[in-house]
Amino acid sequence: MTVADIKIDKTSAGLAVFEQRIALLESRLAEVEDNQPEDKVSMVVFSGELDKVLAAFVIATGAAAVGQEVSMFFTFWGLNALKKQSKLAGKNVFEKMMGVMSPAGTEQLPVSKMNYFGVGAKMLRKMMKDKNVASLEEMMELARELGVKMVACEMSKDVMGIRDEELIDGLESGGVASFLGDSLTSKASLFI
Amino acid sequence: MSETPFDKVLDASGLNCPMPVVKARREVRSLEPGQVLKVISTDRGSVKDFQGWAKVDKKVDLVGQESEPPEDPVTYIHYVQLAK
Known part of the structure; x- marks a missing residue:
């Protein structure tokens, strides 16, 4: 017909x-x-290793550059990438232990393979610099500039005893619902 | 040599992923709609990167790509137009 x-x-x-x-x-x-997904990419950054966090920021800055809204949700070890310092005052014994054994900033992040007490991380940084690849710190700065949203998981912060004053400025705070709010309206969602 | 006309040049030589696209984005936003940015890159991956960018971003069009020299290229040139 x-x-x-x-x-x-x-x-x-x-x-x-x-x-x-x-x-x-x-x-x-x-x-x-x-119900159409928006031009948006969302990520869970769970890992706290230099190589994995770097991968997250390469994708984040790349996505922002091609016109996507980007939202990164940092949880558990991923929070170590957002630290600017480590403060032990006012923490209980477990929180102190966690604080002492965790990196106190991006400069101290290990690599996920062949770390060898930090030598591997230093070597990777040197190799990246030689190849003119932007450092993690530059990448994070760039992400900021491009308007990438960074959310620190409230629950992880609480469990690990990480205080706001230990983290870099300009972060949002949220939980699983805030991530889902971003993720379910995104075209791509990653877990790193 | 290329016939593609352009309004501005960005030399992204020596930069690696994702910097050529990130820098190009910043430059192309400073253009008038319809104007073209010529991007010079030494990153082989940038060929696919610029294609991907134009595919997902409605604000830009990739109006030309070339590599020099044609055999064993060392530079990759992309012409990005801010959509009218």
């Missing part, structure tokens, strides 16, 4: 049914349009 074969019932009752169906289709279309 082609379009020309369709016989429209031109009585007023027939047209009323027709109009009703169009209205229904329009409302369904609006619904579908509302």
Whole structure:
């Protein structure tokens, strides 16, 4: 059957049914349009190793550069990448232990393979510099400049005893719902 | 030599992923709609990167790409237009 074969019932009752169906289709279309993913990339940064965090920031800056909104959710070891210092005052014994054994900033992040007590991380940094690849610190600065949203997981902060004054400025604070709010409306969602 | 006209040049030689795209984005935003930015890169990956950028970003069009010299290229040139 082609379009020309369709016989429209031109009585007023027939047209009323027709109009009703169009209205229904329009409302369904609006619904579908509302549920379209946005130009957005969201990430969970769970790892706290130099190489993995770097990968996260390469993707984040790249995505922001190509016009995507980017949101990074830092949780567990990923929070170590957001530290500017380590403060032990006012922490309980476990929190202190955690603080002493964790990197106190990006400069101290280990690599996920061949770390050898930090020698591997230093070597990787040197190799990247020789190849003119931006450092993690430069990448983070760039992400800032490009408007990448960074959220620190409230629950992880609480569990690990990480205080706000230990973290860099300009972070948002949130939980799983804030991540899901970003992730479910994103075109891509990553766990690093 | 290329026939593609351009309005501004960005030399991204020596820079690696994701810097050529990141820097080009900053430059192309300073253009008028319809103007073209010529980007010179030594990063082989930039060929696909610029194609990917143009594919996802409605604000830019990739109007030309070339490499020099044609055999064993050392520089990769991209022409990015700010959409009209």
